[in-house]
Amino acid sequence: MSKHYQVLARKYRPHSFKELVGQMHTVQTLINALDANNLHHGFLFTGTRGVGKTTIARIFAKSINCENGVSSTPCGKCSTCIEIDKGQSVDLIELDAASHTGVDNMREILENAQYMPTKNRYKIYLIDEVHMLSKSSFNALLKTLEEPPEHIKFLLATTDPQKLPVTVLSRCLQFNLQKLTDSEISGQLKYIMQNESLDFEEDALNQIARFGQGSMRDALSLLDQSISYGNGTVLVKDIKAMLGLVSHDDIIKLATHLFNQNANEVIEFIRDISHRGDNLTNALNDLSSLFHRISIAKTVSSTSIEDEISLLSSKISAQDLQVFYQISINGVKDMPLAPSEQIGMEMTLLRMLSFHTDITNYTEKKTVKIKPKSVTKIQTDNITDAKNFSSSDTNSKLGILNNDSWEQLTPTLKLSSAAIIIVKNTIIESHSSNLLTLTLDKEFSGLLTQRIQSEIEKALKICLGNVTLKIVLNKPKFKTIAQKEQHANNTKNAKLQERFINDTTVKKIEQIFNSKIDMKSIKEI
Numbered sequence: 001m002s003k004h005y006q007v008l009a010r011k012y013r014p015h016s017f018k019e020l021v022g023q024m025h026t027v028q029t030l031i032n033a034l035d036a037n038n039l040h041h042g043f044l045f046t047g048t049r050g051v052g053k054t055t056i057a058r059i060f061a062k063s064i065n066c067e068n069g070v071s072s073t074p075c076g077k078c079s080t081c082i083e084i085d086k087g088q089s090v091d092l093i094e095l096d097a098a099s100h101t102g103v104d105n106m107r108e109i110l111e112n113a114q115y116m117p118t119k120n121r122y123k124i125y126l127i128d129e130v131h132m133l134s135k136s137s138f139n140a141l142l143k144t145l146e147e148p149p150e151h152i153k154f155l156l157a158t159t160d161p162q163k164l165p166v167t168v169l170s171r172c173l174q175f176n177l178q179k180l181t182d183s184e185i186s187g188q189l190k191y192i193m194q195n196e197s198l199d200f201e202e203d204a205l206n207q208i209a210r211f212g213q214g215s216m217r218d219a220l221s222l223l224d225q226s227i228s229y230g231n232g233t234v235l236v237k238d239i240k241a242m243l244g245l246v247s248h249d250d251i252i253k254l255a256t257h258l259f260n261q262n263a264n265e266v267i268e269f270i271r272d273i274s275h276r277g278d279n280l281t282n283a284l285n286d287l288s289s290l291f292h293r294i295s296i297a298k299t300v301s302s303t304s305i306e307d308e309i310s311l312l313s314s315k316i317s318a319q320d321l322q323v324f325y326q327i328s329i330n331g332v333k334d335m336p337l338a339p340s341e342q343i344g345m346e347m348t349l350l351r352m353l354s355f356h357t358d359i360t361n362y363t364e365k366k367t368v369k370i371k372p373k374s375v376t377k378i379q380t381d382n383i384t385d386a387k388n389f390s391s392s393d394t395n396s397k398l399g400i401l402n403n404d405s406w407e408q409l410t411p412t413l414k415l416s417s418a419a420i421i422i423v424k425n426t427i428i429e430s431h432s433s434n435l436l437t438l439t440l441d442k443e444f445s446g447l448l449t450q451r452i453q454s455e456i457e458k459a460l461k462i463c464l465g466n467v468t469l470k471i472v473l474n475k476p477k478f479k480t481i482a483q484k485e486q487h488a489n490n491t492k493n494a495k496l497q498e499r500f501i502n503d504t505t506v507k508k509i510e511q512i513f514n515s516k517i518d519m520k521s522i523k524e525i
């Protein structure tokens with residue numbers, strides 16, 4: 001199958017405007033100008049790589065030099081058309097400024113523009129990445145552009161028009177080529193596969209199109225690769241294996257663990273896909289896309305919603321989604337800096353988990369100020385004698401602690417995010433004299449370290465006096481704080497949600513996130 005490799009992009013390079021995919025506006029304008037024979041002398045095509053800048057320029061060159069006359073439908077058969085297609089036309093001078101910067105030769109070539117074409121109607125300069133011309137070459141180009149001889153046409157292409165001098169911009173007709181849509185790309189891929197009589201799954205082509213990110217050239221080179229990889233077929237499983245893609249179902253699973261605040265499952269899941277050799281940066285990107293889809297489903301009523309999206313959407317607030325989205329795209333950005341992809345992904349997801357917890361507090365509880373020496377601001381409905389929580393005494397105040405007051409006490413403990421997750425997943429097993437025994441939901445055993453246990457013990461000492469902490473792993477006999485919060489979160493009524501959606505704009509969340517907010521400063525609206 002190696003014969004296919006790298007061949008498709010060249011084989012299927014469009015030879016006429018009709019064969020061209022996308023860029024409708026540009027093409028129509030050029031067709032109109034050609035058919036009316038109303039031609040400017042300078043054309044500038046801008047757009048990212050692989051969107052068809054030079055392809056359009058070459059078709060245009062044929063259109064004006066075809067031996068059968070200027071038109072939008074060059075014959076493709078005369079010697080000039082054939083020479084242009086083969087890159088052998090003497091009057092089409094193709095220059096790549098990216099590889100010729102500073103070369104005197106380039107300036108000379110441009111200074112020679114005044115001489116008549118050798119064979120054809122027009123002498124055409126096709127200059128790719130024109131923004132990279134050297135200063136002297138630019139001057140030569142400008143001189144010609146200012147007073148262009150009748151027989152000269154300049155076709156300039158660039159990915160970076162901002163770097164062009166205004167004097168050049170103002171002398172050219174400018175066409176901004178758009179990135180191709182996924183469906184424009186996948187349509188062309190399908191056409192090619194059918195034309196080549198090769199087997200494929202449509203979903204596989206869609207994946208390739210998505211990966212092309214608007215560039216037909218990139219998508220075609222990926223198609224070439226996958227044809228070689230699949231020995232003549234293009235299947236979803238091969239694309240996934242080739243690119244290390246995490247399946248859609250897996251991304252849904254990961255989001256479900258995350259929304260359930262199931263830290264253990266989240267970490268285990270990341271380790272699994274990492275061991276499989278999957279592309280974690282890409283998985284994080286897919287997760288961001290999923291957050292986007294859920295957000296849309298939550299806020300735009302007219303969209304039809306798939307069951308899985310609707311289920312996920314019921315587990316999370318619009319605000320959390322905004323924060324998660326920010327964290328995930330920042331996670332992608334920071335991925336190259338992480339010691340490994342796995343660590344980068346784990347830290348990103350843990351960050352979401354910790355923010356999730358805090359934001360749950362924010363939406364469901366009154367703001368609680370931490371005052372180690374006094375806890376009078378805590379909601380104390382269930383605490384038999386709140387004053388006894390004062391730490392001014394050296395003796396422990398464990399005697400008044402029960403699971404209701406535990407829930408009230410925990411938000412006042414000054415703890416790291418990781419320790420908060422642990423505390424929220426415990427219940428009080430027993431206490432006697434100075435020993436407090438907590439049962440930690442064994443699902444979270446993986447997150448418990450000696451350091452976190454010490455941290456919790458220290459925080460408890462501030463509030464309760466002399467306490468020794470023991471944590472046992474088991475299935476809690478009744479609901480932990482985290483489980484209660486989850487339950488409350490799931491059944492939050494729509495009005496409350498809407499109130500927050502209306503009060504908190506995306507910008508505010510972004511602002512909150514970027515400025516590394518002190519979560520304690522958030523007040524209930």
Ligand SMILES: [Zn+2]
Nearest residue numbers: 066075078081
């Ligand atoms: Zn021709």
